[in-house]
Amino acid sequence: MTQFISLSSKAQTLVNHYVNCSRIKSPFDSNILKKLLISVYSHTADADTELLHILENYLIDLGDYYTDDDINILLSEYSVLAMYCHQHDDIFYSPLSERESSRNTGFKAGISDFLTPIDLVSLCLRIADCKAESNIYLPFAGTCSLALYQSTSCHYDADEISTEVWAYSKILLMSQGIAANLRCRDCLVRDDASKIKMPSPQYDYIFSFPPMSFGREERYIANTFLFLAQNALKCNGELYCLLPMSFCYGRDWLEFRESILKKSANVYSAIVISLPPLFKPYASVSMCLLCLKKDGKGTICLVDATDETFSVSKDLAGWKQSILKADSIIETISEQDKKYVWVGKSEDLSGDINLQPSRYLINDILPKANNGEKLFKLADLVDIMPFTDIVTNKIAEERDIPFIGIKELSSSYLNCDIYRKEIPVPNKRIGYRILTSDCLLIGFISGKFKVGRIHGASKTEPVALRPEIFAVKLKSKAITEDFLLRCIMAKETELQANRLSIGGVISRLTKSDFLSISVLVPTLIAQQESLCKEDTRSSLTESDRQLLESAESFRRDIHMKKHAIGQTIFNLNNWMKVLQRARKDGNGVVDDNAVVGTIHKTKVANIYSNLQAIMQELQIKISKLDSGYGMQCREIPLTDFIEDYIQKNPSPIFQYVFDSISNRAQQTITDPDGEIVIAKGDPIGYVHFPVEALTIIFDNIINNACCHGFENTADSKNMVRIEIMIEGENYIVNISNNGKPLLPGYDSESVLTYGISSKEGNGHYGIGGYEVCKLMQEFDGDAKFISNPDDEFSVTYKLIFHKNNIVASFSI
Numbered sequence: 001m002t003q004f005i006s007l008s009s010k011a012q013t014l015v016n017h018y019v020n021c022s023r024i025k026s027p028f029d030s031n032i033l034k035k036l037l038i039s040v041y042s043h044t045a046d047a048d049t050e051l052l053h054i055l056e057n058y059l060i061d062l063g064d065y066y067t068d069d070d071i072n073i074l075l076s077e078y079s080v081l082a083m084y085c086h087q088h089d090d091i092f093y094s095p096l097s098e099r100e101s102s103r104n105t106g107f108k109a110g111i112s113d114f115l116t117p118i119d120l121v122s123l124c125l126r127i128a129d130c131k132a133e134s135n136i137y138l139p140f141a142g143t144c145s146l147a148l149y150q151s152t153s154c155h156y157d158a159d160e161i162s163t164e165v166w167a168y169s170k171i172l173l174m175s176q177g178i179a180a181n182l183r184c185r186d187c188l189v190r191d192d193a194s195k196i197k198m199p200s201p202q203y204d205y206i207f208s209f210p211p212m213s214f215g216r217e218e219r220y221i222a223n224t225f226l227f228l229a230q231n232a233l234k235c236n237g238e239l240y241c242l243l244p245m246s247f248c249y250g251r252d253w254l255e256f257r258e259s260i261l262k263k264s265a266n267v268y269s270a271i272v273i274s275l276p277p278l279f280k281p282y283a284s285v286s287m288c289l290l291c292l293k294k295d296g297k298g299t300i301c302l303v304d305a306t307d308e309t310f311s312v313s314k315d316l317a318g319w320k321q322s323i324l325k326a327d328s329i330i331e332t333i334s335e336q337d338k339k340y341v342w343v344g345k346s347e348d349l350s351g352d353i354n355l356q357p358s359r360y361l362i363n364d365i366l367p368k369a370n371n372g373e374k375l376f377k378l379a380d381l382v383d384i385m386p387f388t389d390i391v392t393n394k395i396a397e398e399r400d401i402p403f404i405g406i407k408e409l410s411s412s413y414l415n416c417d418i419y420r421k422e423i424p425v426p427n428k429r430i431g432y433r434i435l436t437s438d439c440l441l442i443g444f445i446s447g448k449f450k451v452g453r454i455h456g457a458s459k460t461e462p463v464a465l466r467p468e469i470f471a472v473k474l475k476s477k478a479i480t481e482d483f484l485l486r487c488i489m490a491k492e493t494e495l496q497a498n499r500l501s502i503g504g505v506i507s508r509l510t511k512s513d514f515l516s517i518s519v520l521v522p523t524l525i526a527q528q529e530s531l532c533k534e535d536t537r538s539s540l541t542e543s544d545r546q547l548l549e550s551a552e553s554f555r556r557d558i559h560m561k562k563h564a565i566g567q568t569i570f571n572l573n574n575w576m577k578v579l580q581r582a583r584k585d586g587n588g589v590v591d592d593n594a595v596v597g598t599i600h601k602t603k604v605a606n607i608y609s610n611l612q613a614i615m616q617e618l619q620i621k622i623s624k625l626d627s628g629y630g631m632q633c634r635e636i637p638l639t640d641f642i643e644d645y646i647q648k649n650p651s652p653i654f655q656y657v658f659d660s661i662s663n664r665a666q667q668t669i670t671d672p673d674g675e676i677v678i679a680k681g682d683p684i685g686y687v688h689f690p691v692e693a694l695t696i697i698f699d700n701i702i703n704n705a706c707c708h709g710f711e712n713t714a715d716s717k718n719m720v721r722i723e724i725m726i727e728g729e730n731y732i733v734n735i736s737n738n739g740k741p742l743l744p745g746y747d748s749e750s751v752l753t754y755g756i757s758s759k760e761g762n763g764h765y766g767i768g769g770y771e772v773c774k775l776m777q778e779f780d781g782d783a784k785f786i787s788n789p790d791d792e793f794s795v796t797y798k799l800i801f802h803k804n805n806i807v808a809s810f811s812i
Contacts, residue, residue, distance in 0.1 A: 266298025413485035420456030709739020
């Protein structure tokens with residue numbers, strides 16, 4: 001039903017040739033396959049001139065790539081080619097706020113622009129099992145995936161607001177011989193006037209993947225599906241909708257959840273399936289599948305399919321992309337496996353009608369009590385401290401109120417004391433809560449706890465806290481402060497918190513969910529003290545181990561210093577070779593205005609400037625006695641840093657590929673007081689890292705690309721691609737090249753290991769990759785090396801920045 005399409009070997013070769021040529025011309029073009037299909041369609045006998053006029057910006061001259069015989073081969077497999085292009089495309093349609101301008105701007109990339117994954121289409125159609133001749137409605141139709149893969153003959157109504165997507169979808173449907181009433185119109189319900197007139201419920205099934213939006217636009221989408229569920233579904237009709245996880249708990253969907261599940265007198269049954277990350281590396285938004293049936297039973301089934309049991313992974317440009325195992329999910333639902341499935345009624349749900357499956361499947365991960373232990377909820381052990389006020393940083397600065405956020409807390413309960421006099425005053429405009437007494441601090445964000453113990457807070461000397469930090473005091477004598485913090489940092493507590501936490505990109509705990517977490521407490525204080533002492537001894541053992549490694553670490557640092565100098569000399573040598581060629585071409589005379597290079601053309605005067613800059617860099621590196629110690633962290637705008645690095649470090653061997661526009665603010669954002677928080681064009685991503693260290697890291701990666709990937713040989717096809725992404729609470733910088741893949745016999749781990757080099761014995765000592773990893777970890781980051789020999793960009797360095805400015809709005 002939803003198998004991947006295969007072209008003949010001849011047709012596949014032709015498509016590959018076109019794609020490769022197009023990528024060289026326009027590496028950022030996300031419409032390559034659309035252009036191919038639309039252009040081949042224009043050569044068919046029944047091509048619609050109206051559709052071609054709408055899509056004229058996507059027509060290409062096939063004669064630039066193919067002979068007449070080649071085009072005839074593609075035409076002979078036109079139906080299969082259409083599905084192939086659809087399955088291998090990335091872009092769906094532009095975000096809701098931009099869709100009305102799509103006639104002028106075309107298919108645009110954005111947070112909701114993803115083709116519905118074929119495995120998710122398969123899951124929907126398998127659960128629905130549509131009967132022949134059913135009436136089906138596709139709001140926000142996009143490319144009509146759920147019609148293209150339907151195995152039975154059905155009647156379709158579909159709405160799509162984008163003129164270009166509407167025309168493209170018509171071509172896809174016609175290529176498969178599917179008749180559909182595909183209308184180019186807006187189906188969004190903004191108010192009563194915008195509701196589509198439906199004299200009576202008429203649809204057996206509704207399938208939709210609406211755009212992922214936020215704020216007012218998300219409320220409009222919620223209103224739309226509430227209207228459709230109440231007015232468009234026949235008796236026993238079914239609605240299937242792919243939605244962000246915020247549907248399960250967000251305020252914008254609260255009226256939908258209340259009306260359908262609380263106030264409908266059990267008219268509807270619902271299945272909600274939380275899904276693995278389907279859209280990485282493009283977005284980190286968690287998704288769920290809503291299956292609503294108008295059957296009068298009122299049964300609610302919540303399924304947690306985020307477990308690896310229900311998906312397989314494939315590599316995509318160095319990322320692990322999840323593919324759903326539809327059979328496993330359906331079997332688990334059918335068997336009602338209590339590890340993954342919760343079944344109940346609306347009255348069994350929490351007060352805000354939270355439909356997040358994981359929160360109802362928490363019993364199997366609760367810690368098990370042994371002899372002398374008792375299970376307590378945090379609500380039985382602690383009280384949440386009251387706060388006196390909420391202030392902005394302007395007031396905080398005026399009153400000299402220091403600030404505590406997640407970064408000020410500790411990952412070790414043995415070293416978590418925070419003294420008020422040592423806390424900085426905030427320098428960003430944000431709301432804080434005021435704490436006026438000493439207490440324990442517990443923070444949770446994106447899957448991890450951190451703790452603290454504040455000293456010196458009082459009514460006259462208050463402290464400001466971020467909203468995601470809970471300030472607590474013991475109210476029970478059954479536990480000590482130290483043991484409570486130890487329990488908070490336990491794996492069992494983290495697992496519970498992850499199942500209860502909510503949030504689109506960055507997950508957080510509400511106060512009530514925090515207090516519902518259970519911890520194991522021994523009955524004797526002596527046992528608690530003994531456990532704390534064991535942790536202390538373990539920490540001391542770790543300190544001894546680190547001390548024994550210090551001598552080896554120092555030796556490696558000295559080696560890295562020599563390596564950094566060698567890298568600069570290597571770059572100097574590349575430019576000297578170009579200058580020597582210029583001298584040879586000029587018969588010993590070098591003109592400053594002469595242009596040299598057949599691939600990357602540059603003036604001799606620019607070469608002199610590059611040589612001077614390299615000599616200055618060499619002097620700086622020689623003067624340094626180490627490669628990391630003493631460097632000061634500061635806020636670095638990633639986009640600005642990368643643009644500056646590219647400008648200062650041109651190469652005669654390759655060209656850089658970096659899309660800075662998508663990493664800058666697309667509009668100006670102001671705070672409630674009207675002051676600008678971020679202006680249009682400002683960089684979005686900031687990391688806390690030393691500029692010098694990040695420059696050394698980039699130098700290592702770029703030099704390794706020149707040496708190993710491109711083997712110091714210039715070519716117009718040589719590219720180093722730099723990308724900025726968000727993964728959970730971390731910023732990711734991927735640096736990849738399309739040179740030669742990693743040699744056989746070397747794995748990803750060995751590249752980052754000290755003393756291992758694929759060119760050992762030729763002046764290469766296996767230091768560059770090790771230094772990348774060491775410097776990232778030294779400043780609270782991480783690095784990974786990813787090898788995908790079959791990909792165009794087969795080698796990727798993944799730099800992970802834990803300290804950054806990622807903030808998601810959330811109300812406790």
